[in-house]
Amino acid sequence: MENMKNFFRTLFDNNHRSRTVSYLIVIIGYAVIELMLRTGNLSSMFQSLLVPVTCYIVAALGLNLNVGVSGELNLGQAGFMSLGAFTGVCLSGVLAPVISNGIIRLILAIVLGALVASLFGFLIGIPVLKLQGDYLAIVTLAFGEIIKSLVNNLFIGFDQNGMQFSFVENKLNLAPGGKALISGPMGATGTQRISTFTIGIILVLIALTIIYNIIYSRSGRAIQACRDNRIAAESVGIHVANTKMLAFVISAALAGAAGALYGLNYSTLVPAKFDFNLSILVLVYVVLGGLGNMTGTIFSTIILVLLPELLRGLRDYRMLIYAVVLIVMMILSNNEKVKELLAKARQSLPFGRTKEVEE
Amino acid sequence: MSEDRTPVLDVQGLGIDFGGLTAVNEFSLRVFNEEIVGLIGPNGAGKTTVFNMLTKVYQPSRGTISFCGQDTAKLSVVEMNKLGIARTFQNIRLFTNLSVLDNVRIGMHNKITYSNIDAVFRLPKYYQQEKEVEERAMELLKIFSLADKAKITAGNLPYGAQRRLEIARAMATEPKLLLLDEPAAGMNPQETEELMSMIRFVRDHFRIAVLLIEHDMKLVMGICERITVLNYGMMLAEGTPAEIQANPQVIKAYLGE
C-alpha cells in the first residue's frame, strides 16, 4: 500500500509530472475515440483523420526535440517523413507476398522507415550541424527540397527477379506480374492500406518514452546545455556536434517512423505531399505547443489538424481564419499581460506547474 | 614550493596574434599542484586571452602548453577539459534555463558511463549512476552554499550565487587545475570573504591547483601564493604577493606615471 502511494507520488513529482500528464492524455484520448468508434459516433471525416493525427504528433514530437530542446531550427522535417513513407511503402509492397499479416508488415515498415530516415539524418547532420542559426535552418530547408526532388524522380519496381530501380526516366522493365512501387512524380500507387489508429497511438507513446527518457538523461542534459550556452558546454567537456547530432538523428528517425505510418494509410501518395509547407506545418505545431513542451505539442497538433476541418462550414474562409488564428495566437502568447494571466491561472490549478520559485 | 616536482601546468613562450596584432606574447608560467596562483594586470592586458589559450578556445600562435607533462598542441576545448582543466567565465556562462542541480550534473557529463540505450530503456545502470550523480552534485552544491537552491532555475540566481555555481560546475568535471576568471566580480566584501575561504577549501579538499584572474587585490593578495603580472600582453613581473606589492614597475603599470 505504502509502495503504491509512493509510486503515485513519483508519477506527479516535479520530474515526472509532464511525462505522466502526456501519457494520460494520449491514453484517455485513445479510449474516448475507440468508444466513439465502437458506438458509431464518429463521422467518417474524423475517422479519416485519426491516423494522420498520430503521424503528425510523432513527427512534431521529434521536431520538438530538435527545435525546442536542442534549439536548432529545422525546416526539413517533411523530407525525413518522405524518406520514411516511401521506404515503408516499398518494404510493405515487397513483403506482401511473403507476410500476409498487415500489422507485422506495418511494424517492419515503421522500423525500416525510421532507420532509413535516421541514416539520412546522420549523413545530412555531418555537414549541417557545423552551421549555426538561420544558416542551419536554410540548409535543412535545402535538404528537404533535395529529398523531395530526388524522390520525385525515383522509380522503383518489384517482380520475380527482385527489385528494380531507375532514376529521372522510367526505365523499369518489369516482368509480367511485377509491380511498380514508386513511379516518379506519381509516387506510390496501389498501396495496401495497413496503417491502424492503435499502432499510431502506440507509436506516439513510444516516441514520448524515447524523448522523455533521453531528456532526463546525460545526453538530454547535454543537449540542453549546448542550446543554452555552447561555449560553456564545451568547457565542461561536452562535444557539441555529437550532442546536436543525437537530437537531430532521433528527430529524423521519429519523422521517418511517422512517414511510414502515413504512407501506408493511403493507397496513393505523391512525393510532392512532403514539401516545404508540410515542414512548416509541423514546425507550427511545435512552436504553438511550446518549445520543449511535449504535452503542448500533442495538444496543438490535434487542435490545428482539427481546426480547418471544424471550420469547414465556413467554406472558403476557413484557411483565412486559420491564418488569422495563427498570427493572433503568436501575438497573444508573446504579450506580457497575457503571459502574466496565464501564469496566475496555472498556479491556481491543482496540478498546475509550480514554476521554480525565484528568490 | 619545491621546483623539482613536475608542474601541473607548464606554459612556455605562449603568444597569439589577431589579424597582425599581437595580443599576448612570450607568456610563460608554471603552476604546481595544490598551488593558488594569481594572474593580474590592468584591463586589456590579455589575461582572459591567456585563459582562452589555456583552454584552447583560441589556438595559440606560438609557444607550448604542457599539462601534467603532456603536450597539448593538438587538443580541443573538450579534450582540454577531459585532460583536467576546468574554468569559469568573466561574463558568467551558465545554462540559464536549467536548474542549479542540472548545471552541476552537466559538469559531470564525462564521469557518467551509461549509454543512450541504458537511458532509453531505463536499465539498472541508468538508475545507479543517476543516483550517484545526484549525490555528488548535492555535495558540491553544499560546498558552495547552493544546496537549498538546487531546484531553482540557474538564470534566476542572484549574481554572487551564479558565480559560485559556475565554480561548482567546473569542479564537477573533476579538474586538476581550476581557472577562475574574475570570480569575485560583482560580489560585496562579505561575499568575497566567503569566496576566498571556498577557494581555499576547494584547493585543500580536492587537492587541485587554482589559477585565477582577479581585480580585487584583497582577494589576490589574501589567497594567492604566487602572482604573475601581465601588461600589454607581456609579462611584467612574477613573485610572491609581497614581492609584487613592492615592485615599482607593477605600481607604475597600475597607477600610471
Next chain:
Amino acid sequence: MAFLSYLINGLSLGSVYAIIALGYTMVYGIAKMLNFAHGDIMMVGAYVAFFALNTYGLPVIVSVLLSMLACTVLGVVVERLAYKPLRNASSLSVLITAIGVSYFLQNGAQLLWSSSTKVFPSVVPSGSVQLFGGQLSISYLTIVTILICILVMVCLTLFINRTRTGKAMRACSEDKGAAVLMGINVNQIISITFAIGSGIAAIAAVLLCSTYPSLSPTLGSMPGIKAFTAAVFGGIGSIPGAFLGGLLLGVIEILSKAYISTQLSDAIVFAVLIIVLLIRPTGLLGKKISEKV
C-alpha cells in the same frame, strides 16, 4: 553560343531573384527576421499590376507604380499589425507569424481573385536583339529585366550609403540599442525597410510574370524560397550579397536545366547552396560572426 544564351537567360531569371532577395536581406539585416511572407507580398503586387494592365488598361508605367504603391502599403501594414507586437519575441515566434501572414495573403488572394490561373500580359514588347549574325538572340524582356535589376541595385546602394535614412538603416542593422541612443527612431526605420523591400518586390513581380505569364495565388511561394536561398547564398543581411546570390542562383538554375536535367534543377540549386555554406558558413559576402568569450 548556346551557352551564352543560357547564361543570359540565367542572368535574367537571377535578376528577378536578386530583386526579391534584396527585400529579404534588407528586412533580415534590420529587423533580424525571416519574412516568409515576402514572396506573397510580391504575389499581391503581381495581381495589382495584372488588374491595372488588363482590366483598367492603364499604361505600363502607371500599373507598375500602382503595384509598387500597393506592395509598399501592404508591407508596412503587415509589419505594423503582425510583426511589431513581436519585436521582443523569439525569432521562432516571428517566423511562425510570418508564415501565418503568408497563408493569409495566399488564401485572401484565392478568395478575392479565385485560384484559377490568369495569363499575365508582358509589359515589354516582344522581339529580340540579334547578335553574331542571328546566332544569338536576346529578347527585349531579358535585357529590360537585367537592366532594371542593375538600376534597382544602384539606387538602393546610393540610398543606403548617401542618405540620412540610409545611414540610420545601417546603424540599426549594426546595433539597434546604440541606434536608439543616437536618437534614431528604430520603429520608423523598420517601417521604411519594409516599405522599400516590399515596393521593389512589385518590380520583381511584374518582371517575373512577364517572363512566366501564369498568375496564381501561390505564385510567390517558390520564387520566395529561391530568393531566400539567394539571400543566404550571398550572406543574409548583405545587400551586394543578395544581388550576387540572386544572379548566381538564376544562372545555376538555368544552366542545370539546360545541361543536366530539368527535373533535378531545384535539387542542384539547393545542393550548390549547401556546398557554398559548407565552405563559407556565412554565405559569399556575409560577415563572420564570432562570439566574445
